[in-house]
Amino acid sequence: MVSFYQDLKLEPLEEEVLEGNTSSHIVIVQRQLSVLIEELDEFRLALKHYVESASAQTGCLHVAIQKLSNESRFILYEFWESSNIWKNHLQSNYSKTFQRSNVDFLETPELMTTMLVPASWWVLNNN
Template identity: 75%
Template sequence: MWKKLVLLSQELRLEPVEEEVLESTTKSHILIVQRQLSVLEEEVEEFRLALRQYIDCASTQTGCLHIAVQRLANESRFILYEFWEQSNVWKNHLQTNYSKTFQRGNVDFLETPEIMTTMLVPASWWVLNNN
Protein backbone atom coordinates (compact mmCIF):
# COMPACT_ATOMS: atom_id res chain seq x y z
CA MET A 1 0.00 0.00 0.00
CA TRP A 2 2.80 2.41 0.90
CA LYS A 3 4.42 1.86 -2.52
CA LYS A 4 1.15 2.76 -4.24
CA LEU A 5 0.89 5.98 -2.25
CA VAL A 6 4.47 6.91 -3.09
CA LEU A 7 3.89 6.22 -6.79
CA LEU A 8 0.66 8.21 -6.76
CA SER A 9 2.29 11.18 -5.05
CA GLN A 10 5.08 11.15 -7.65
CA GLU A 11 2.58 11.16 -10.54
CA LEU A 12 0.27 13.82 -9.14
CA ARG A 13 1.22 17.32 -10.29
CA LEU A 14 -0.79 20.15 -8.78
CA GLU A 15 -0.44 23.65 -10.12
CA PRO A 16 0.27 26.39 -7.59
CA VAL A 17 -2.77 28.37 -6.55
CA GLU A 18 -3.07 31.59 -8.48
CA GLU A 19 -5.17 34.47 -7.30
CA GLU A 20 -7.52 35.79 -9.94
CA VAL A 21 -8.55 39.44 -9.65
CA LEU A 22 -12.04 40.09 -11.01
CA GLU A 23 -13.63 43.36 -11.92
CA SER A 24 -16.76 44.08 -9.97
CA THR A 25 -19.27 43.56 -12.75
CA THR A 26 -22.53 41.66 -12.83
CA LYS A 27 -21.10 39.30 -15.45
CA SER A 28 -18.07 38.20 -13.45
CA HIS A 29 -19.83 35.03 -12.23
CA ILE A 30 -22.38 32.53 -13.42
CA LEU A 31 -24.79 30.67 -11.19
CA ILE A 32 -24.96 26.88 -11.08
CA VAL A 33 -28.10 25.41 -9.56
CA GLN A 34 -28.17 21.74 -8.60
CA ARG A 35 -31.57 20.20 -7.89
CA GLN A 36 -31.87 16.68 -6.49
CA LEU A 37 -35.28 15.13 -7.04
CA SER A 38 -36.25 11.75 -5.56
CA VAL A 39 -39.31 10.69 -7.54
CA LEU A 40 -41.93 8.17 -6.46
CA GLU A 41 -41.41 5.02 -8.53
CA GLU A 42 -45.00 5.03 -9.79
CA GLU A 43 -44.72 8.69 -10.87
CA VAL A 44 -41.47 8.50 -12.88
CA GLU A 45 -43.09 8.67 -16.34
CA GLU A 46 -45.36 11.59 -15.42
CA PHE A 47 -42.41 13.34 -13.80
CA ARG A 48 -40.31 12.86 -16.95
CA LEU A 49 -43.02 14.53 -19.04
CA ALA A 50 -43.18 17.49 -16.64
CA LEU A 51 -39.37 17.68 -16.54
CA ARG A 52 -39.14 17.69 -20.35
CA GLN A 53 -41.66 20.53 -20.55
CA TYR A 54 -39.79 22.47 -17.86
CA ILE A 55 -36.44 22.03 -19.63
CA ASP A 56 -37.90 23.01 -23.00
CA CYS A 57 -39.25 26.26 -21.53
CA ALA A 58 -36.29 27.11 -19.28
CA SER A 59 -33.63 26.46 -21.91
CA THR A 60 -35.17 29.09 -24.20
CA GLN A 61 -35.23 31.75 -21.47
CA THR A 62 -32.77 34.60 -21.85
CA GLY A 63 -29.91 34.07 -19.43
CA CYS A 64 -30.14 30.28 -19.28
CA LEU A 65 -26.78 28.97 -20.47
CA HIS A 66 -27.36 25.22 -20.17
CA ILE A 67 -29.49 22.57 -18.46
CA ALA A 68 -28.40 18.97 -17.92
CA VAL A 69 -30.16 16.03 -16.27
CA GLN A 70 -28.76 12.82 -14.81
CA ARG A 71 -30.73 9.88 -13.50
CA LEU A 72 -28.97 7.70 -10.98
CA ALA A 73 -28.87 4.05 -12.07
CA ASN A 74 -31.33 1.73 -10.36
CA GLU A 75 -32.96 4.66 -8.56
CA SER A 76 -35.75 7.07 -9.31
CA ARG A 77 -33.54 10.01 -8.38
CA PHE A 78 -32.78 12.76 -10.85
CA ILE A 79 -30.14 15.48 -10.60
CA LEU A 80 -30.81 18.62 -12.58
CA TYR A 81 -28.01 21.12 -13.28
CA GLU A 82 -28.95 24.61 -14.43
CA PHE A 83 -26.38 27.21 -15.53
CA TRP A 84 -27.55 30.84 -15.43
CA GLU A 85 -25.81 34.07 -16.49
CA GLN A 86 -26.69 35.82 -13.24
CA SER A 87 -28.45 35.17 -9.95
CA ASN A 88 -31.16 37.73 -10.63
CA VAL A 89 -31.98 36.09 -13.99
CA TRP A 90 -32.49 32.77 -12.18
CA LYS A 91 -34.63 34.44 -9.51
CA ASN A 92 -36.82 35.94 -12.25
CA HIS A 93 -37.03 32.51 -13.87
CA LEU A 94 -38.41 31.08 -10.61
CA GLN A 95 -41.37 33.45 -10.93
CA THR A 96 -42.38 32.27 -14.42
CA ASN A 97 -45.55 30.25 -14.91
CA TYR A 98 -43.72 27.18 -16.24
CA SER A 99 -41.34 27.13 -13.25
CA LYS A 100 -44.21 27.46 -10.77
CA THR A 101 -46.13 24.72 -12.60
CA PHE A 102 -43.12 22.40 -12.36
CA GLN A 103 -42.77 23.15 -8.63
CA ARG A 104 -46.46 22.48 -7.97
CA GLY A 105 -46.32 19.21 -9.91
CA ASN A 106 -43.32 18.07 -7.91
CA VAL A 107 -45.46 18.01 -4.77
CA ASP A 108 -47.27 14.99 -6.22
CA PHE A 109 -44.25 13.38 -7.91
CA LEU A 110 -41.56 13.51 -5.23
CA GLU A 111 -40.85 10.99 -2.50
CA THR A 112 -38.99 13.57 -0.41
CA PRO A 113 -38.67 17.36 -0.69
CA GLU A 114 -36.36 18.62 -3.42
CA ILE A 115 -32.80 19.48 -2.39
CA MET A 116 -31.51 22.60 -4.13
CA THR A 117 -28.03 24.07 -3.88
CA THR A 118 -26.51 27.02 -5.71
CA MET A 119 -22.95 28.08 -6.39
CA LEU A 120 -21.36 31.06 -8.11
CA VAL A 121 -18.35 30.28 -10.30
CA PRO A 122 -16.15 32.64 -12.30
CA ALA A 123 -17.73 33.36 -15.68
CA SER A 124 -14.31 32.91 -17.26
CA TRP A 125 -14.53 29.19 -16.46
CA TRP A 126 -17.66 28.91 -18.58
CA VAL A 127 -16.11 30.83 -21.48
CA LEU A 128 -12.92 28.74 -21.41
CA ASN A 129 -14.77 25.43 -21.42
CA ASN A 130 -17.42 26.32 -23.99
CA ASN A 131 -15.43 27.77 -26.88
Protein backbone atom coordinates in the same frame (compact mmCIF):
# COMPACT_ATOMS: atom_id res chain seq x y z
CA MET B 1 -5.44 -0.46 -9.99
CA VAL B 2 -4.68 3.25 -10.26
CA SER B 3 -7.36 5.62 -9.08
CA PHE B 4 -8.75 8.28 -11.41
CA TYR B 5 -7.84 10.90 -8.82
CA GLN B 6 -4.19 9.81 -8.72
CA ASP B 7 -3.92 10.54 -12.45
CA LEU B 8 -5.74 13.85 -12.17
CA LYS B 9 -3.46 16.82 -12.76
CA LEU B 10 -4.68 20.15 -11.45
CA GLU B 11 -3.38 23.50 -12.57
CA PRO B 12 -1.20 25.36 -10.07
CA LEU B 13 -3.04 27.68 -7.74
CA GLU B 14 -3.26 31.19 -9.10
CA GLU B 15 -4.96 34.02 -7.31
CA GLU B 16 -7.58 35.63 -9.48
CA VAL B 17 -8.51 39.23 -8.69
CA LEU B 18 -12.18 39.98 -9.32
CA GLU B 19 -14.16 43.17 -9.37
CA GLY B 20 -16.07 43.96 -6.18
CA ASN B 21 -19.40 42.49 -7.34
CA THR B 22 -20.92 39.28 -8.63
CA SER B 23 -21.74 40.51 -12.13
CA SER B 24 -18.71 38.62 -13.41
CA HIS B 25 -20.14 35.32 -12.15
CA ILE B 26 -22.57 32.73 -13.42
CA VAL B 27 -24.92 30.75 -11.19
CA ILE B 28 -24.91 26.96 -11.09
CA VAL B 29 -28.04 25.42 -9.59
CA GLN B 30 -28.11 21.77 -8.54
CA ARG B 31 -31.52 20.24 -7.88
CA GLN B 32 -31.83 16.75 -6.40
CA LEU B 33 -35.20 15.12 -6.97
CA SER B 34 -36.26 11.75 -5.50
CA VAL B 35 -39.28 10.64 -7.49
CA LEU B 36 -42.01 8.24 -6.39
CA ILE B 37 -41.76 5.10 -8.55
CA GLU B 38 -45.45 5.22 -9.45
CA GLU B 39 -45.10 8.84 -10.63
CA LEU B 40 -41.97 8.32 -12.73
CA ASP B 41 -43.62 8.60 -16.17
CA GLU B 42 -45.57 11.74 -15.27
CA PHE B 43 -42.46 13.27 -13.67
CA ARG B 44 -40.39 12.63 -16.79
CA LEU B 45 -42.99 14.41 -18.91
CA ALA B 46 -43.08 17.41 -16.55
CA LEU B 47 -39.26 17.46 -16.45
CA LYS B 48 -39.06 17.40 -20.25
CA HIS B 49 -41.40 20.41 -20.52
CA TYR B 50 -39.49 22.26 -17.81
CA VAL B 51 -36.07 21.68 -19.41
CA GLU B 52 -37.33 22.69 -22.86
CA SER B 53 -38.81 25.91 -21.47
CA ALA B 54 -35.82 26.79 -19.28
CA SER B 55 -33.32 26.09 -22.06
CA ALA B 56 -35.15 28.49 -24.36
CA GLN B 57 -34.90 31.38 -21.89
CA THR B 58 -32.49 34.24 -22.42
CA GLY B 59 -29.82 33.91 -19.77
CA CYS B 60 -30.00 30.12 -19.47
CA LEU B 61 -26.58 28.85 -20.51
CA HIS B 62 -27.18 25.12 -20.13
CA VAL B 63 -29.40 22.51 -18.45
CA ALA B 64 -28.24 18.94 -17.81
CA ILE B 65 -30.03 15.96 -16.26
CA GLN B 66 -28.51 12.92 -14.61
CA LYS B 67 -30.51 9.93 -13.40
CA LEU B 68 -28.90 7.78 -10.77
CA SER B 69 -28.94 4.15 -11.88
CA ASN B 70 -31.14 1.73 -9.96
CA GLU B 71 -32.89 4.66 -8.29
CA SER B 72 -35.67 7.04 -9.15
CA ARG B 73 -33.44 9.98 -8.26
CA PHE B 74 -32.53 12.74 -10.67
CA ILE B 75 -29.96 15.51 -10.44
CA LEU B 76 -30.65 18.58 -12.52
CA TYR B 77 -27.91 21.13 -13.22
CA GLU B 78 -28.82 24.59 -14.46
CA PHE B 79 -26.31 27.24 -15.53
CA TRP B 80 -27.56 30.86 -15.54
CA GLU B 81 -25.89 34.12 -16.58
CA SER B 82 -26.70 35.80 -13.25
CA SER B 83 -28.53 35.41 -9.95
CA ASN B 84 -31.15 37.94 -11.03
CA ILE B 85 -31.92 36.06 -14.23
CA TRP B 86 -32.24 32.80 -12.28
CA LYS B 87 -34.52 34.43 -9.68
CA ASN B 88 -36.72 35.82 -12.47
CA HIS B 89 -36.83 32.35 -14.00
CA LEU B 90 -38.16 30.97 -10.70
CA GLN B 91 -41.16 33.31 -11.03
CA SER B 92 -42.02 32.15 -14.56
CA ASN B 93 -45.19 30.15 -15.19
CA TYR B 94 -43.35 27.04 -16.43
CA SER B 95 -41.07 27.04 -13.36
CA LYS B 96 -43.98 27.42 -10.95
CA THR B 97 -45.89 24.67 -12.77
CA PHE B 98 -42.91 22.31 -12.41
CA GLN B 99 -42.53 23.19 -8.72
CA ARG B 100 -46.24 22.55 -8.07
CA SER B 101 -46.21 19.21 -9.92
CA ASN B 102 -43.23 18.07 -7.88
CA VAL B 103 -45.36 18.16 -4.74
CA ASP B 104 -47.21 15.12 -6.11
CA PHE B 105 -44.24 13.43 -7.81
CA LEU B 106 -41.50 13.49 -5.17
CA GLU B 107 -40.82 11.16 -2.23
CA THR B 108 -39.08 13.93 -0.30
CA PRO B 109 -38.80 17.68 -0.77
CA GLU B 110 -36.43 18.79 -3.50
CA LEU B 111 -32.90 19.64 -2.39
CA MET B 112 -31.57 22.73 -4.18
CA THR B 113 -28.12 24.30 -3.90
CA THR B 114 -26.59 27.20 -5.78
CA MET B 115 -23.04 28.30 -6.40
CA LEU B 116 -21.48 31.34 -8.05
CA VAL B 117 -18.46 30.66 -10.26
CA PRO B 118 -16.38 33.12 -12.28
CA ALA B 119 -17.94 33.65 -15.70
CA SER B 120 -14.46 33.41 -17.19
CA TRP B 121 -14.45 29.69 -16.33
CA TRP B 122 -17.54 29.19 -18.49
CA VAL B 123 -16.10 31.22 -21.38
CA LEU B 124 -12.77 29.39 -21.27
CA ASN B 125 -14.35 25.94 -21.28
CA ASN B 126 -17.08 26.57 -23.85
CA ASN B 127 -15.22 28.10 -26.78
